Amino acid sequence: MDAGGAGVGRRLLTSALVLCLLAGPASLMAQPAYHVAVSPEYLPIELWQRFNPLILYLEAAIRARFELLVPRSVEELIDLVKKREVAFSYQNPYVLVLTWEASVPLALTVGAHGATESRSVIIVRKNSGIIRLNQLKGGRVSVGSLYSAGGFIEPRILMSGQGVDVERDMTVVVAKGNKQETVLHDVLDGQAEAGFVDEEVLNRVESKGVLSPGQLQELTILAHTPSYPNWIFSAVNTVPDNMKKRMTEALLKVSHHKAVVDAARIQGFVPVPDTYLENYRKRMAGR
DSSP: OOSSOHHHHHHHHHTTOEEOOOOOOHHHHTSOEEEEEEOOSSOHHHHHHHHHHHHHHHHHHHOOEEEEEOOSSHHHHHHHHHTTOSSEEEEOHHHHHHTGGGEEEEEEEEOTTSOSEEOEEEEEETTSOOOSGGGGTTSEEEESOTTOIIIIIHHHHHHHHTTOOHHHHSEEEEOGGGOHHHHHHHHHTTSOSEEEEEHHHHHHHHHHTOSOTTTGGGEEEEEEOOOEEOOEEEEETTSOHHHHHHHHHHHHTGGGOHHHHHHHTSOEEEOOOTTHHHHHHHHHTTO
């Protein structure tokens, strides 16, 4: 197997979307690289800052060379995985479902607060007068990405249960830069009556000072979704079993390397429980 797909490396490089991480020892540099595609839900520079330490750690732990690829879009990530043009990928659970036939889940992310699952929230302006989900019919909703498990899929399912078909009954606005932080501004500025975001985003914008003092208090949570799996690190099914095993072992030990997990804003990885993602995939069937 071509470790990462030389063709895709050249293609992404010409569009300035490949981040070649690190020059390791000469023995590593002589090896073909395994490409690791990360879902492009943040700017490439932010993804590099978050995952460069992880790539360095993996190179040292596995004694193999890795390159981080940042596709132009989630659609491109899905295409790369389906065509087996990358070796590994890191994505939300809904994107994993969309690439199920090509993917082998290796490890489940432990979030910053020790949880392996997340929730989403539907937010509105506090003075909007909206107190029920069905009041959003005919309105606009801002989302980070149509492929985001927490930023679109789960809230859409919740709304459907309240008699609101988001895509038919509302106008969906994809936030600038596909950033969930921008969703908050869209709601505050009146660009949308509601916003779908991961619950963790609210904590992050408060701690990072993304919103000015008092702005966060202008928003209110209309509803919480049920929990769903955190992001999953996976391999394409053509990666040799021995490499999948070594990668999994390295991921499960990364929590011992504080600088690596702090940069990635996670606590580490845990094994994927039996049938856990299969059950999630069945719940997503037809969504």
